[in-house]
Amino acid sequence: MIAFNNHYNKFKILSVSLVVISLLLLIFKGLNFGIDFKGGTLIELRSTDSKINVSSLRDNLSQMNLGDVSVKKFGNETDFLIKFENNENKNIIEEIKLNLDKSFGNNFNFRRVENVGPKVSAELLRSGIIAISVALVLMLIYIWIRFEWQFSLGAILALFHDVIVTLGLFSLLGLEINLSIIAAVLTIVGYSMNDTVVIFDRVRENLRKYSDIKIFDLTNISINETLSRTLITSITTLLALLSIFFFGGEILRGFSLAMIFGVIFGTYSSIYIANTVLVSLRVSQKTILKEDEKS
């Protein structure tokens, strides 16, 4: 048996600092919103001429009065991603096409064009925030129905930790937040909850079984009993996610990365945060027996 409980205090400090650092990052550095939420235009180009590179493209486009243009390589040497802010000109894409063809010859394939107006991006951001909030509230209601309040608090804190720290990491690394990241965050919420609930189920079962074991050791027994399941599920989920990350193409990379972070944080938080809360709140057999009597 691994003595997870010996490290409760250390990890309590770690979790709190991670959340604080993430919050600071989110407040001061902010998130790198993609065009879905900020509005603007995105063009994915493939060139057939290997001489064309990021700086020659950037030089060319910067003469076009597009405002803040970003040009990046996208996946391999011949693919580029161009992004710029919302433009009044309705024919801007056509003009870029003409301009590039004039400067570099007819060597481009416009693989993807996305243009999100300011009104739509504001709506997408709002509905993204609503979706995550509704998910958190529904999880809260679900766990509140299923468990005693001490457990609910632990699960919700773990959940907030996972979402905040994942977003914090995205802020730190400057990774782009787009619609698929919202999907990833919601899936993380589901996954983290799932992991926590499995351990809590066992804690509650053990509370009924052993009246003489303190919650400090009882959580440790429960974690150990469910540990192989926790690890196996995390591993298979990570195997699936890693294969999306490495082979699923450039478009799914951010999504799979967010999920990979989320699964790791989710596994960590269900062991450390969720259980630490139970210990701090001195949950005992009485906690669940009281509830049993009520129902």
Next chain:
Amino acid sequence: MLNFSKLRIFFVTLISLLFILISSSNFFKFSNELLNKKINLGLDLQGGSYLLLEIDNSPVIEQKLQNLTITIKNYFKEKNIRINNIKLLDQKLSFDVEDQFKQVIIDVFTDEESDLNPYYPRFKSHQLEISEENDIFNIEYSKQGLVELKTSSQDQALEIVRRRIDEIGTNEPNILKRGNDRILVELPGLDDPMRIKSLLGKTANLTFRFVTTNTEDSFGSEKLKYEDGSEEAIVSKRIILSGDNLLDAQPRMNSETNETVVSFTLDRVGAKRFGKATSTGIGKQLAIVLDGKIISAPVIRDTIASGSGQISGGFTFQSATDLALLLRSGALPAPLNIIEERTVGPDLGQDSINAGMIALAIGFLLVILFIFFKYRVFGLITNIALIINLFLLVGILTIFEATLTLPGIAGIILTVGMAVDANVLIFERIKEELKDEKNNLIAFDSGYTKSRTAILDANITTLIAAIILFFMGSGPIKGFSLTLGIGIFTTLFSVYFIARLLTVIYVIKNKEKVGLI
């Protein structure tokens, strides 16, 4: 938990085989109607254009209120009430009257039988709202009035957009209403939406009006620019003909001038008016105005009574074709703005399919190998259940002809990764039970029973996330939530019917064996 009746075994086998058959219809062709269904590919996988259009209703509101000024003046004139200082500002009509008539005005506008202000009994609201401030009346659209106006202009716009897109002949366009002032257009397979965008961006309001020299035309006049921006001309506001009078329009080559023109045919009313105007107006310039710009203003040389004519204006064949198309399909009630556009080229779509399939194959293989090495015989059972799970998932998507997107494929891969969780929970529980219980059958039975709540909890939490995504998400994200959500049900089925059935068969055969799992 270990009992399986013969009937149940039969049904489980039947369902599994059926879904394998249905799933395979995506890869083979069946002559059977029922089996000839396929999963639709989203625009991000097959390539195509997604356009969200917003109707700009403000010109319509302005126009309607403008018309209302005349109606109001005439209506009260008959009642010998003078309307003073009537003006239109910020979509609000304001005027004043002598004090003694104030009540009459209010009564007319708030009467449920009002001639001027239609009443919607269903919504208990008038079309217009009247308010009085500093002896000045303000009239504006009520909330319900605006909704009615927007809905009707959306209906009209939808019809025109559909006609224009049908004229171009793209395959299986999807044109839908969104809210009450938006139209969603999905055009599969279209990789360059430039032409459609320019066609949808034009209102195509065509009028024929005389060019005047005297600015005191009784209908009023306005200064308009030519299409090429070169000159301006003063044009009467009196409309001789409008696009509504057109029966047909086609691009043509004028054999005399060797110029591309748009030839048109007028309806009976139009032909009559055109004939009259051309006979009285010989020597005058007739301006052809499209969306506030003059295309050309030819001098009338002869009476045209045939009800057909030509528009010239330095067209290329393409621009003449487009103008003819716009004129045939009619004018939009209000301008449309493209507020969101997402276009994926067909080769990127194919690349995404390939990458998604490779990721699925590798992810699947890794999970299967891992589980097999971890649980051996039971790993094999889990894997068989996992494969059937995949067929069930693909089969359900096929039956409903659901749309598969790239994030949807990610959802399938994720389902593969998380689907084993339930079996892992069960097997780990059985292992624990076997520590105290030597009877294999009892240990397996209680392993299944005791792990049930945890499995349900785990799946419900994921389902909550998937449902929210489905209702809140757009486009590709919906695809992800769909596969993730359906995946939960197919996983539960494959775990509790297929994997359990195989486990039961194996355990009953080996009930005396020690260290079974």
